[in-house]
């Protein structure tokens with residue numbers, strides 16, 4: 001019997017996250033995607049315009065394509081923009097989800113939502129999935145209220161709460177922060193970046209791998225943390241990028257990003273504990289350096305889509321080795337030999 005190729009609908013395929021997921025997932029899934037103001041072209045991906053606030057249109061799309069997975073990659077994702085436009089933040093980060101999740105349940109589509117480490121205040125770090133969100137930003141509030149709504153109402157969902165994701169964009173006229181970093185390093189231009197917010201920085205392709213593995217393992221109705229196992233400020237990350245990509249980082253200067261005007265500390269820590277996800281899909285999540293090395297290698301290979309299975313194998317071996325070590329440590333001590 002011919003195996004049916006599952007269909008993935010990416011709402012917001014023009015977004016940084018959505019476009020990269022489309023590029024990654026199109027090798028294993030039929031991918032279709034919607035944009036709003038910015039049409040994007042991704043080989044093999046059917047894209048069309050859609051306003052997330054038009055409930056009937058969302059219903060027709062889900063009814064017509066019957067996606068196995070529906071990914072919500074729409075939102076106002078800058079903390080500063082959310083503070084300036086709280087109504088729009090609420091509409092895109094929260095209102096659109098209400099429209100989509102209802103039809104996903106009705107038409108049996110796995111609904112995937114990306115939340116953020118910024119649901120937390122940032123005074124502690126090493127957050128677990130079970131910790132209570134306590135952000136004081138508009139962005140953090142909008143994300144945590146959607147998490148709560150989905151967990152309470154949806155019957156088939158995955159919430160992936162992510163640290164910083166980086167990579168290139170398919171957007172026709174907007175560079176990602178990472179592309180700005182690359183340009184500055186390449187052209188030797190001065191770049192001032194934050195040196196106070198400590199967070200994980202993960203290649204966005206890992207998110208694609210994680211979605212694929214969760215789908216293959218039939219994992220649903222869970223909230224997982226997705227991040228690197230360590231954390232750095234963007235300044236430290238930028239310096240490490242320059243090292244891994246063999247470029248000069250001498251023009252990168254430390255600055256301060258106004259993440260939240262209410263904070264009482266100079267430094268904020270958003271490291272997410274990823275042990276639950278690693279255990280479920282049986283891989284080891286990378287450090288920031290390993291993630292950057294992965295990025296470097298996939299951009300310098302002829303066939304980047306052939307790269308990740310090898311990488312996955314390495315990550316699985318690392319997880320197995322870590323498990324062996326843990327088992328060794330947990331072994332009860334041998335009783336002393338009895339003298340005859």
Ligand SMILES: NC(=O)c1ccc[n+]([C@@H]2O[C@H](COP(=O)([O-])OP(=O)(O)OC[C@H]3O[C@@H](n4cnc5c(N)ncnc54)[C@H](OP(=O)(O)O)[C@@H]3O)[C@@H](O)[C@H]2O)c1
Pocket residue numbers: 011012013014015016017018035036037038039050051052053072073074075076077092114115116117161162163164165166
């Ligand atoms: N980037 C990260 O590191 C990160 C980390 C954690 C979570 N996330 C979450 O992942 C999601 C995507 O983030 P991103 O940074 O990739 O976003 P982004 O690049 O800023 O893209 C925003 C998307 O929203 C779409 N959009 C705006 N208004 C719309 C409307 N009325 N109807 C339909 N679509 C509309 C835009 O479409 P057009 O461009 O076509 O107008 C675009 O596709 C967000 O929910 C974000 O919070 C991102």
